Amino acid sequence: MSLLPLVAAFFMATPSTVADMPQASPLPQVQTRRIGERLDYSLHAVLSQSIAGKDAFGHAIDQALAPTNVKGYERIVVMKIDGHGVTVHRSGSITATVDDAKPVTTPGQSWSLVDARGRIVRDSGKLGGLFLLPLPFLGETAVKAGDDLAVGDAWTAKLGTKLYAMTAQPVMRFSVTGTRMVLGVHVFTIQATGTVSMREPVMTSSGEPLGYAVGTAKITAEFDYDRDDRRLISLQAVMEDTLHYSGPAKHAGGSVHDRQRWSLALDSSSMTAGVNAAQAPGPQP
Numbered sequence: 001m002s003l004l005p006l007v008a009a010f011f012m013a014t015p016s017t018v019a020d021m022p023q024a025s026p027l028p029q030v031q032t033r034r035i036g037e038r039l040d041y042s043l044h045a046v047l048s049q050s051i052a053g054k055d056a057f058g059h060a061i062d063q064a065l066a067p068t069n070v071k072g073y074e075r076i077v078v079m080k081i082d083g084h085g086v087t088v089h090r091s092g093s094i095t096a097t098v099d100d101a102k103p104v105t106t107p108g109q110s111w112s113l114v115d116a117r118g119r120i121v122r123d124s125g126k127l128g129g130l131f132l133l134p135l136p137f138l139g140e141t142a143v144k145a146g147d148d149l150a151v152g153d154a155w156t157a158k159l160g161t162k163l164y165a166m167t168a169q170p171v172m173r174f175s176v177t178g179t180r181m182v183l184g185v186h187v188f189t190i191q192a193t194g195t196v197s198m199r200e201p202v203m204t205s206s207g208e209p210l211g212y213a214v215g216t217a218k219i220t221a222e223f224d225y226d227r228d229d230r231r232l233i234s235l236q237a238v239m240e241d242t243l244h245y246s247g248p249a250k251h252a253g254g255s256v257h258d259r260q261r262w263s264l265a266l267d268s269s270s271m272t273a274g275v276n277a278a279q280a281p282g283p284q285p
Helices: 004-011 268-273
Strands: 038-054 060-082 085-098 104-114 120-125 154-158 171-182 185-203 209-226 231-245 253-266
Touching: 038 231, 038 268, 171 209, 185 231, 185 253, 209 253, 253 268
Parallel strands: none
Antiparallel strands: 038 060, 038 253, 060 085, 085 104, 104 120, 154 171, 171 185, 185 209, 209 231, 231 253
16 A cells, blocks of 8 residues: 555545634735736645554554655636635646556646635635645735744744644744845745644555554745745745554554655746736636
8 A cells, every 4th residue: 555545635635624714704805916816836745654553453563655756736826806815716736656656647626715814714626735835825914914024033823724634723933034036036035843733544554444643743844935926936844743543452553653745836937927917817616
C-alpha cells in the first residue's frame, strides 16, 4: 500500500475541511480584488510516513511507506465581491507518483468564499487540501490585520484554513525578514512557525486499520507576500509530527511519524498581469 489514499484526502478534500469554520459576517467590501482576476499556482509536495508499534494481534509493526511525490496546478478566478468577502471558482489537478509506479492524475474544482480576514468560511467541491493554501492571503486584512509591513514586524494569528487531519486552524507566529523584487513586484519575505493538533486514521501497508493517531504537529514556513495586491507569491513549508495511536484491541498501539514538504508558486503570467488586468470570468455557480 502507498500513501495515495492519504494524498487523495489531503489534496482533493471534501467540504468538511472547512465546514466547521465560522460563517462570514458582513464586512466592508474588499477593495483590492477585481471581478475576473485570475491567479494560477503550481504546487509540489512530498509526503512520507512511518509506523512503529503493534497491530490488533500484538504483532510488531515497523514500516516506512515509500514517499509520495505530488505535482499540481490550480487556477483561482474571482467571481463575486460583496460585504461577505470574495467568492472564487477554483479548478486544477494533481499528479501523484510513488516510486516507479504509473503516475495518477486527478482533476477537481471548487467554489470558495474568503472573508476580508482571510478565513475560508465556505467551500464546496473536491479541490481542497493543499489547494486551499493561497486563499487565506486574498483577504484585505489577512496579513497583520492589513497594516503596513516592515522588516522586523512580528505578530501571532491563526491561518485562515486547516488542512487534512488538522483539528483546528494552526496558530502561527509570523515575522517579516526581508523584502525583494520578483518580476517587477515588490514582495515581503515572511517566516512563520506554529503548531496544530492532529487526528488522522492509521493503516498498515497491508491495509489493516490501526485506529486514529493523535498528537501535535509543528509547522515551519517561509513565504513571499505581495501586500499591494494581497496575494501569495510563493511558499515553502514543512509539517512534521509524531502521533500516537491505540486500536480497539488492547495490544494495538504505537506511533506514527509524518513529514510533509510543500511548495507553491504563482505563475509568471499571473505575476506580471497584476490584479488590475482582469481576465475573462470563469464558470458561473
